[in-house]
Amino acid sequence: MLKTPETTPLNASHDGPRVQDLVADQRFRQKIRDLLRGDPDSIWHGGYVDHVWEKCREPLVQYLRKTKARRVLEFGCNIGATSVVLAHLGVKVDAVDIDRKYIDIAQENAARYGFSQEVRFSCHADSTVLPWEDETFDFIVCNSVLEYVPFAILPAVLSELGRVLAPGGILFVAGTSNRLSPIEIHSRRWFINYLPRRFGPAAHDVERGLFPWEVLRGFPGYAQLDVEDRSRTYFDWKKSSGMSAPKRAVLNAVDAMSRPFGLPVALLLPSFSTAVRKPA
Template identity: 80%
Template sequence: MWTPFVQCWTRRSRAFDTGNFSKLLPTSNFTLNMSNTPDATRLNPPDQGPAVRDLAANERFRQKVVDLLGGDPDSIWHGGYVDHVWEKCRQPLVQYLGQSRAKRVLEFGCNLGATSVVLAHLGAKVDAIDIDTRYIEIAVENAARHGFTDEIRFGCHADSTALPWPDGTFDFIACNSVLEYVPFAILPAVLSELDRILAPGGIVFVAGTSNRLSPIEIHSRRWFINYMPRSFGPAASDVERGLFPWDVLGGFPGYTQLDVEDRSSTYFDWKRAAGMSASRRAVLHAVDAVSRPLGLPVALLLPSFSTALRKPA
């Protein structure tokens, strides 16, 4: 049995005992529910999303959302976030988990654990980390209320530039709406750590990241904040959270952009499954036909950008 835990190392105490940490976080080892068809890169996903199964854990989850965050447990970003991720993001998770033949999965910056719950529902056992103990406390209950206490292992680790796993530990890393929150000064070091712990041939999937190419910042909904130079000081860093796509791509040198490799077919399958209209997809197809040969598939050009990158084998 995997035991979820809540423990946090402060940034000032980087010299933690890696041996003890590895006892708390043993290497994941599991088999995904792969299709028996010749196309073994596809998963056999369940038809329905994760359901709430533990009413006591559900009540604890709801109360912690109120007590720790002052949030509304019925909002889409709290109690409804698992359903939102299932509806909007399961298709690429299914595809890329299968392509990477993932046995070891990490969610980096897990927030309330919604993506981890969806990954567990797809058959994965997941390590999930965040820098905020409040989110970890709530994420533990989120997993429990969906019946995935044994499948997801949570930990709080405040220094993302020194992660506690050996080289090549994970086959798949998910970064859902998180990298724009990493202080820009340490972003290269954080991406280097993710590269270090990803196994050869593994996939890192970045989704929902605020794009500095966009005139409107997707979190604050403020116009032109993305274009404010970082040199304007703390006031600027407090309001703009966007990243340029190349800020992320540059952290994974030599990786293959899967949207370039598959001509954005996975991206458009994803958006069709998530409910994007045919007319909008047609417009994006036209843009993609021009931008993708330049190394910028359309998924990198939207206000909220995504990319899937495969490490060289």
């Protein structure tokens, strides 16, 4: 259960997760090599937990406190980095992915940080029918995943996430490739975002962004928290993750102009984020 401010505060200090189990660490490193043909020391493998802690800790802390979450879901957990950070912040996590090899690696990732009991991983191939009852989770995190969902099933997936989110719960979308951007952030291709999905040599390439409203319309009637709090959480996040004051000032000016139209600046950047709260 989340330790609320009235009891013991969240572990929101600058002391992030640290590897505790060297045997599990060696298993993790070997699985990165064997299953992904990857470098265990890269930022997206061995360094991914540190990256999430440094770049995404602030909104996770703030939204966990707002919800006083008891059940948390990471949807599309990849190698489990965000789940490890959530566990380090003091919550129990369910984490799901469609690919068994990522679940195998994620389990070792959690084990090497000492969080095997705090995170429950599962592989579930059909994201349109999640294996949980209605209103199970108080907080759901989708970190750099929704752009990989086949576009044809995206509405059904978003509806399913809404189904398992409890009334008053928050769904947080972070690091999602924005189709408004001329450069797709994962492939680094220029203008691929602007081509129709059925056109061109990459017509079946999932590495295209999403328009922010393609996500938001999946949650009708939900409160958009960046609009509600005038992007305060967003700018706290960017300050804590090292964004320079001049850049924040520019984004603040853009936000002041765009937010009244329901488009806070967090939705306009090449990697967009949003947080929505389900009606109570």
